[in-house]
Amino acid sequence: MSKKTTIYDIAKALNITAATVSRALNNNPRISDDTKRMVLETAAELNYKPNRLAMALKSGKSKNVGVVLPYINRTFFSNVIHGIEEELNPMGYNVIICQTHEDEKKEADVIQNLLNAQVDGILISVSRETKNTEHFNQILKKNIPLIFYDRKINVKGASSVTLDDYQGAYEATKHLIDQGCKKIAHFTVDRSLEIYENRIQGYKQALKDGGIKFNMNHVVTIESDIEAGKEATKKLMELANPPDAIFSASDPCALGAIQHLKSINVRIPEDFCVVGFSNDPFTQFMELTISSVDQSPLLMGRTAAKVFLEQINEDDIKIEKQVVLTPSLKIRKSSMKLDSDL
Amino acid sequence: MSKKTTIYDIAKALNITAATVSRALNNNPRISDDTKRMVLETAAELNYKPNRLAMALKSGKSKNVGVVLPYINRTFFSNVIHGIEEELNPMGYNVIICQTHEDEKKEADVIQNLLNAQVDGILISVSRETKNTEHFNQILKKNIPLIFYDRKINVKGASSVTLDDYQGAYEATKHLIDQGCKKIAHFTVDRSLEIYENRIQGYKQALKDGGIKFNMNHVVTIESDIEAGKEATKKLMELANPPDAIFSASDPCALGAIQHLKSINVRIPEDFCVVGFSNDPFTQFMELTISSVDQSPLLMGRTAAKVFLEQINEDDIKIEKQVVLTPSLKIRKSSMKLDSDL
DNA sequence: GTACAACGTGCAATCGATTGCACAATACTA
DNA sequence: TAGTATTGTGCAATCGATTGCACGTTGTAC
Numbered sequence: 001m002s003k004k005t006t007i008y009d010i011a012k013a014l015n016i017t018a019a020t021v022s023r024a025l026n027n028n029p030r031i032s033d034d035t036k037r038m039v040l041e042t043a044a045e046l047n048y049k050p051n052r053l054a055m056a057l058k059s060g061k062s063k064n065v066g067v068v069l070p071y072i073n074r075t076f077f078s079n080v081i082h083g084i085e086e087e088l089n090p091m092g093y094n095v096i097i098c099q100t101h102e103d104e105k106k107e108a109d110v111i112q113n114l115l116n117a118q119v120d121g122i123l124i125s126v127s128r129e130t131k132n133t134e135h136f137n138q139i140l141k142k143n144i145p146l147i148f149y150d151r152k153i154n155v156k157g158a159s160s161v162t163l164d165d166y167q168g169a170y171e172a173t174k175h176l177i178d179q180g181c182k183k184i185a186h187f188t189v190d191r192s193l194e195i196y197e198n199r200i201q202g203y204k205q206a207l208k209d210g211g212i213k214f215n216m217n218h219v220v221t222i223e224s225d226i227e228a229g230k231e232a233t234k235k236l237m238e239l240a241n242p243p244d245a246i247f248s249a250s251d252p253c254a255l256g257a258i259q260h261l262k263s264i265n266v267r268i269p270e271d272f273c274v275v276g277f278s279n280d281p282f283t284q285f286m287e288l289t290i291s292s293v294d295q296s297p298l299l300m301g302r303t304a305a306k307v308f309l310e311q312i313n314e315d316d317i318k319i320e321k322q323v324v325l326t327p328s329l330k331i332r333k334s335s336m337k338l339d340s341d342l
Numbered sequence: 343m344s345k346k347t348t349i350y351d352i353a354k355a356l357n358i359t360a361a362t363v364s365r366a367l368n369n370n371p372r373i374s375d376d377t378k379r380m381v382l383e384t385a386a387e388l389n390y391k392p393n394r395l396a397m398a399l400k401s402g403k404s405k406n407v408g409v410v411l412p413y414i415n416r417t418f419f420s421n422v423i424h425g426i427e428e429e430l431n432p433m434g435y436n437v438i439i440c441q442t443h444e445d446e447k448k449e450a451d452v453i454q455n456l457l458n459a460q461v462d463g464i465l466i467s468v469s470r471e472t473k474n475t476e477h478f479n480q481i482l483k484k485n486i487p488l489i490f491y492d493r494k495i496n497v498k499g500a501s502s503v504t505l506d507d508y509q510g511a512y513e514a515t516k517h518l519i520d521q522g523c524k525k526i527a528h529f530t531v532d533r534s535l536e537i538y539e540n541r542i543q544g545y546k547q548a549l550k551d552g553g554i555k556f557n558m559n560h561v562v563t564i565e566s567d568i569e570a571g572k573e574a575t576k577k578l579m580e581l582a583n584p585p586d587a588i589f590s591a592s593d594p595c596a597l598g599a600i601q602h603l604k605s606i607n608v609r610i611p612e613d614f615c616v617v618g619f620s621n622d623p624f625t626q627f628m629e630l631t632i633s634s635v636d637q638s639p640l641l642m643g644r645t646a647a648k649v650f651l652e653q654i655n656e657d658d659i660k661i662e663k664q665v666v667l668t669p670s671l672k673i674r675k676s677s678m679k680l681d682s683d684l
Numbered sequence: 685g686t687a688c689a690a691c692g693t694g695c696a697a698t699c700g701a702t703t704g705c706a707c708a709a710t711a712c713t714a
Numbered sequence: 715t716a717g718t719a720t721t722g723t724g725c726a727a728t729c730g731a732t733t734g735c736a737c738g739t740t741g742t743a744c
Contacts, residue, residue, distance in 0.1 A: 022730095075415070
């Protein structure tokens with residue numbers, strides 16, 4: 001195995017100093033062109049590769065950023081990462097992924113770990129459990145950019161890139177009203193998370209603006225999976241006053257709802273409309289395609305990355321930046337009662 | 343902003359040497375218990391956190407591993423990552439994700455980058471384009487473990503964790519034959535990749551064993567998406583001798599096939615059976631659930647990680663290890679012609 | 685011919701943690 | 715009481731690259 005070649009090896013080969021080699025490699029104007037050429041040639045010959053660890057230790061910049069999220073194998077999050085990489089890789093940054101599994105303690109742990117690894121910034125979507133903000137302050141205290149994406153929490157000094165969940169929910173609900181739905185139920189997941197709370201608020205406002213009375217019994221908090229959607233729908237349909245539409249804050253729940261409705265022979269969208277949230281790919285795959293609010297995860301990732309890059313370049317002047325992306329409602333069969341919407 | 347505290351700060355506070363502090367923190371037996379206690383206390387007070395970069399530089403072990411894959415936002419790959427993290431995080435490793443976008447040059451670039459970052463190992467699923475193995479040899483020359491997962495390429499000294507694609511394809515095809523299908527077509531994606539070639543071979547062997555003549559016209563190479571699946575199916579059905587089943591090496595293509603077949607009123611599974619490959623979540627979401635071969639991506643990730651851990655512990659003795667995982671066919675509605683399969 | 689500028693390199697410290705070797709202090713043996 | 719173990723720390727080099735300052739050379743001006 002060939003030991004790695006360092007600038008010292010190059011220096012020795014040319015009978016000069018490592019300092020000169022370093023300067024030559026960095027194209028320092030104080031080094032003569034001749035020397036530069038020789039260094040470059042020798043570097044190539046010896047197959048020299050810079051040791052990023054050494055550079056990082058010296059400069060204090062690791063050129064790594066941490067990306068923290070609940071679970072990586074969720075469509076939304078893996079797409080966000082994709083977006084982040086698109087922006088950061090070309091700038092020479094590597095991305096270290098850490099999962100929290102929706103656990104506050106684990107979140108604090110991975111953040112500590114990232115700080116120890118000297119990351120240059122942290123992009124995070126907070127876990128559902130998180131209440132304490134101490135670990136976030138740790139980051140800011142070290143003057144490391146902290147950017148929340150999608151799920152944020154209020155921390156002074158941190159930036160955020162989020163979706164206008166309120167708006168998305170409002171549009172989805174309004175769309176259902178426009179389709180003639182009168183009794184619109186809502187599935188939510190975790191009201192302690194801002195995103196879900198905002199969706200409820202958007203939903204409520206749309207009802208209000210549409211002249212529909214808000215019905216407490218039509219709002220159900222469930223897990224974000226198909227089964228939960230089925231069960232919840234079953235219960236809703238057994239109410240004395242069942243809904244004629246569901247706006248679900250989660251796509252899997254919307255799917256579960258549809259599956260149950262079909263099983264009891266409710267016609268969709270003629271008798272019942274459903275709209276989901278997230279625009280997960282599967283919503284387009286079904287025969288009965290599902291309307292959903294798109295969160296543009298790629299754009300969110302790219303935007304979060306850009307905000308990071310801005311902050312890193314502004315040095316000491318720490319300007320919090322709050323970017324809010326606009327969602328777009330994808331209207332599909334599950335809620336297309338009227339031809340006019342085609 | 344509080345400057346980071348180092349072992350020197352602790353040393354100064356206690357009027358001892360950084361060397362002693364280092365030993366105390368590492369629980370070196372040559373340090374007295376008293377000193378250890380004091381160091382630990384002071385470390386806590388000063389909120390000392392080890393600098394992983396410095397440790398890495400000194401030890402030559404960065405505790406980072408690179409994971410290279412075509413695209414992160416593919417169900418299969420994001421699940422593999424999940425599996426890798428499950429094994430590696432508890433051991434103190436961080437994972438650096440790099441995408442190749444199926445591009446050989448990019449693949450070589452990210453590998454170079456990972457090597458410069460001094461990763462302790464590289465787990466990779468090669469890009470479709472890759473022919474040259476030079477960049478892989480670079481890794482091995484530095485005595486860094488190289489583990490292929492899913493898509494491998496022959497490189498002496500590298501380990502691999504793959505799926506028995508041959509077996510998976512064989513079972514899928516045999517299952518179709520057992521269902522009474524006589525003319526089974528096959529969708530493949532890229533025959534230059536071992537995994538797809540193996541699937542074809544398994545398909546062929548199953549046909550042979552089932553006494554069915556292989557029909558060249560029933561094997562179609564297409565992209566792995568719904569549209570391609572639709573089109574290819576359309577063409578197949580227009581043949582003088584159309585198939586009565588499709589074993590697709592890709593789930594999206596299988597879905598495309600089903601969509602087209604429905605559109606021309608072919609009954610599934612009564613008149614036509616379809617089996618996909620990958621067991622993508624959406625295959626279970628449809629009303630007409632799709633049979634598919636499961637690749638157990640989580641297990642694959644975990645296994646690849648374990649192989650890495652073994653190699654890293656065996657030091658110089660470099661033993662190549664080839665693990666082959668067994669796929670499992672998930673039989674669902676799209677191919678369940680006979681009740682006996684229930 | 686002297687003075688000063690410009691140019692090109694080398695010296696040595698630094699980033700933070702680790703470690704072989706040396707050495708002082710104490711404990712134990714004869 | 716001298717001599718040898720044992721124990722606990724310090725010294726200084728090291729990992730690989732960077733950088734402020736110093737210094738020797740050559741060139742130019744008067």
